[in-house]
Amino acid sequence: MNRPGSVSLLRLDAVGKQFPGGVTAVEGVSLDIAEGDFLALLGPSGCGKSTLLRMIAGLIEPSEGRLAWGADMAGRIGFVFQEPTLMPWATALRNVALPLELAGTPRAEAERRAREALARVDLTGFESAWPRTLSGGMKMRVSIARALVTRPRLLLMDEPFAALDEITRHRLNEDLLRLWRDERFTTVFVTHSTFESVFLAERILVMSPRPGRIAAELHVPAEDRATPEFRTSSSYAAHCRAVSHALSAAMAA
Amino acid sequence: MNRALRILAPTIVGLLFLGGWEWLVQARDIPPYILPGPVLIGQTLVRDWASLLPSLVITAQITFAALFVAATLGLALAILFAQSRVVEMSLYPYAVILQVTPIVAIAPLIIIWADNLWLALLICAWIVAFFPILANTTTGLNSVDPNLRDLFRLYRASRWQVLVRLQLPTALPYFLAGLRISGGLSLIGAIVAEFVAGTGGSSSGLASRILETGYQLQIPRMFAALVLVSAFGILIFLCLTLVSHLLLRRWHEEAK
Ligand SMILES: Nc1ncnc2c1ncn2[C@@H]1O[C@H](COP(=O)(O)OP(=O)(O)O)[C@@H](O)[C@H]1O
Numbered sequence: 001m002n003r004p005g006s007v008s009l010l011r012l013d014a015v016g017k018q019f020p021g022g023v024t025a026v027e028g029v030s031l032d033i034a035e036g037d038f039l040a041l042l043g044p045s046g047c048g049k050s051t052l053l054r055m056i057a058g059l060i061e062p063s064e065g066r067l068a069w070g071a072d073m074a075g076r077i078g079f080v081f082q083e084p085t086l087m088p089w090a091t092a093l094r095n096v097a098l099p100l101e102l103a104g105t106p107r108a109e110a111e112r113r114a115r116e117a118l119a120r121v122d123l124t125g126f127e128s129a130w131p132r133t134l135s136g137g138m139k140m141r142v143s144i145a146r147a148l149v150t151r152p153r154l155l156l157m158d159e160p161f162a163a164l165d166e167i168t169r170h171r172l173n174e175d176l177l178r179l180w181r182d183e184r185f186t187t188v189f190v191t192h193s194t195f196e197s198v199f200l201a202e203r204i205l206v207m208s209p210r211p212g213r214i215a216a217e218l219h220v221p222a223e224d225r226a227t228p229e230f231r232t233s234s235s236y237a238a239h240c241r242a243v244s245h246a247l248s249a250a251m252a253a
Numbered sequence: 254m255n256r257a258l259r260i261l262a263p264t265i266v267g268l269l270f271l272g273g274w275e276w277l278v279q280a281r282d283i284p285p286y287i288l289p290g291p292v293l294i295g296q297t298l299v300r301d302w303a304s305l306l307p308s309l310v311i312t313a314q315i316t317f318a319a320l321f322v323a324a325t326l327g328l329a330l331a332i333l334f335a336q337s338r339v340v341e342m343s344l345y346p347y348a349v350i351l352q353v354t355p356i357v358a359i360a361p362l363i364i365i366w367a368d369n370l371w372l373a374l375l376i377c378a379w380i381v382a383f384f385p386i387l388a389n390t391t392t393g394l395n396s397v398d399p400n401l402r403d404l405f406r407l408y409r410a411s412r413w414q415v416l417v418r419l420q421l422p423t424a425l426p427y428f429l430a431g432l433r434i435s436g437g438l439s440l441i442g443a444i445v446a447e448f449v450a451g452t453g454g455s456s457s458g459l460a461s462r463i464l465e466t467g468y469q470l471q472i473p474r475m476f477a478a479l480v481l482v483s484a485f486g487i488l489i490f491l492c493l494t495l496v497s498h499l500l501l502r503r504w505h506e507e508a509k
């Protein structure tokens with residue numbers, strides 16, 4: 001399903017996960033992720049999206065199938081959780097510098113790159129702010145800056161904006177898209193929002209619940225998204241309708 | 254307004270209580286060897302200050318030494334527990350046994366075994382003060398946000414990095430809460446142990462002053478010593494609260 005000439009970053013081969021106790025969270029997922037893809041995993045709550053994402057991150061082992069990487073990914077995966085997951089005892093800057101410091105980057109260098117990452121998410125001036133003084137949207141920006149500070153090849157996001165209000169969510173969607181266009185890190189974005197998946201992703205994988213499988217794949221071509229005011233365009237509405245139908249079909253199956 | 258009230262209200266209650274006490278003693282003509290009034294206690298405190306102060310210093314030394322050892326050892330043991338479930342499972346029950354055994358029951362043994370009374374009192378105070386720090390810090394080290402733990406795993410953090418950058422900061426508020434409890438407890442431990450020892454004579458902290466004034470029916474002096482014990486306990490609590498506030502004010506919700 002890849003664009004011709006694109007380089008495969010990761011291939012999932014019949015990947016499944018059965019938890020001890022018998023819950024099959026994910027079953028038979030085969031998938032090819034190309035370098036530079038923006039891929040959305042869309043499905044209802046409990047259908048195994050987080051489990052799949054955590055397997056890709058290497059946080060849990062698949063119980064079936066395998067993952068084949070096209071490149072050395074050590075330290076090159078960024079992860080954004082649903083909650084900002086910041087260390088409350090550290091400033092925004094120290095939070096963002098964490099991945100670099102864990103890898104042994106000298107402090108001054110880590111700080112410089114953390115400043116740069118904060119600037120990329122429009123948080124210049126908030127370097128020494130404590131997490132509890134930041135709004136929900138700003139905390140999420142810090143969290144994204146932390147994920148981007150290592151210049152990851154793969155960015156994994158687990159419903160990162162689900163807990164935010166709609167206005168903040170729209171802004172963050174736009175900013176994320178702008179970052180992705182500039183830097184082309186491969187992105188897997190988990191969401192349960194049809195609208196969010198169409199707005200962001202070129203490839204939308206619709207998951208069906210119990211056990212979690214990939215029920216359908218839909219595409220939103222870059223040309224369509226390039227239309228001005230995409231969110232209010234008829235093309236956006238049409239894509240949303242298609243994805244929505246696919247989701248209903250997946251749920252009914 | 255609210256802040257002023259928090260100081261003003263208990264002060265008024267305290268003054269009313271002391272006033273009522275003094276009035277009762279005067280009106281009923283209660284003899285000072287039964288119940289001295291606050292004024293007489295105050296006068297005794299001033300008069301006997303020079304002879305009571307050395308006892309306070311000794312009790313304070315034991316209390317602080319016990320608190321220091323309890324904090325250091327409690328923290329060290331909690332870190333050890335966090336490194337290994339097996340060690341935790343093997344040792345924790347004994348920490349609990351130490352905690353639930355009444356100190357007055359084992360103090361005589363400790364006083365016999367330790368060849369120096371000061372050390373014996375220190376051990377007793379430590380036994381009483383140790384558990385809250387151990388229990389709280391252990392809880393704190395295990396309370397790490399699971400997502401943050403995953404984040405550290407994602408970036409291949411070493412055990413040491415997880416401990417220093419994640420577990421210890423998470424445990425800090427728990428440790429400090431334990432320390433606040435233990436501050437009061439180590440004073441109680443020091444006093445109780447000295448009471449036990451004091452029946453055999455020969456120690457010189459505030460508890461022996463209280464015992465000896467009891468034998469000699471110097472009740473105003475006994476009250477003066479009691480006031481010193483309470484005041485010292487309150488001072489410890491306030492100091493530890495201040496330390497905790499200073500360390501946590503930047504990030505911990507509770508410490509705002
Ligand atoms: N660690 C676990 N142990 C047992 N069951 C789990 C675990 N994690 C998730 N599950 C189960 O797997 C299923 C999928 O969970 P999850 O991947 O979190 O779904 P989603 O992210 O789509 O909401 C759910 O039924 C959930 O209860």
Ligand SMILES: [Mg+2]
Nearest residue numbers: 049050051158
């Ligand atoms: Mg989830």
